[in-house]
Amino acid sequence: MTKKPKTRTQMIQEEEYSFPYHYIPEISEKGFTQVKHWSWGYRYLGGLRVVIDQLNKISFNSLLDVGCGDGRFLRELNQLYTGKKLVGLDYSDRGINYAKAFNPKLNYLCKNILEEKFKEKFDVITAVEVLEHIPKNELDTFIDRIIASLKPNSTFIFTVPHKNVPLQDKHFQHFTSDSLKELLSNKFSKISFIPFDPNNRFFDNFLRIIGGQGNYFIITYNKLLTYCFNLYINKYLYSNKESLCKRICVVCTT
Secondary structure, eight states, X not given: OOOOOOOHHHHHHHHXXXXXXXXXXXXXXXXXXXXXXXXXXXXXXXXXXXXXXXXXXSOOSEEEEETOTTSHHHHHXXXXXXXXXXXXXXSOHHHHHHHHHHOTTSEEEEOOTTTSOOOOOEEEEEEETOGGGSOGGGHHHHHHHHHHTEEEEEEEEEEEEBTXXXXXXXXXXXXXXXXXXXXXXXXXXXXXXXXXXXXXXXXXXXXXXXXXXXXXXXXXXXXXXXXXXXXXXXXXXBOSOGGGEEEEEEEEEO
């Protein structure tokens, strides 16, 4: 099957896979570090934590991560959930090649779910920061393909940027709970919204002061970085109000 050429917007994301940037931040027994600096490190691992918090509430044996990119999230899941069937899926050849290189024992597939139906069915499907990369006129089809790969009474969990933050060049759109309800309400029996990553001026300024943005300097002192990461996770990860959040996590049940 001949693949459709990627759009200009999709090519922006494709070019970012010149290096597997999802592997820059690391949280381990030694603490948090982002020596190869990526200013989104706190936010990225925070988003993964939100999805994992939702996964911990349900029972599952198989999971498909759609839009897995360079495979970082599946690596985290493999470390947390032993004995589960985990599959990563992405249309980016470069992203999947990195995923396989960094995680040779995990199962990654290079497929475009919009162009090629995925026949296997899963208990859970995740999509971390993916829907904003789907063209608006193809988003409904994308959701239908997700549902077609879910078993009955299964779960779709995804995160997206909220309209509270400016649209990036590599994104087709940002979302609100209302716009997502319009997209999802006739497709799932239950939908829950979890706003997170609050637009907190104190923490944002705090990150700038300690070099978290990396614009002028980068701090590599492990204890300080670990303290800042834990502060973000424990106090500034979730948002009490959607009007204040930068991102939103959605949990859908078939």
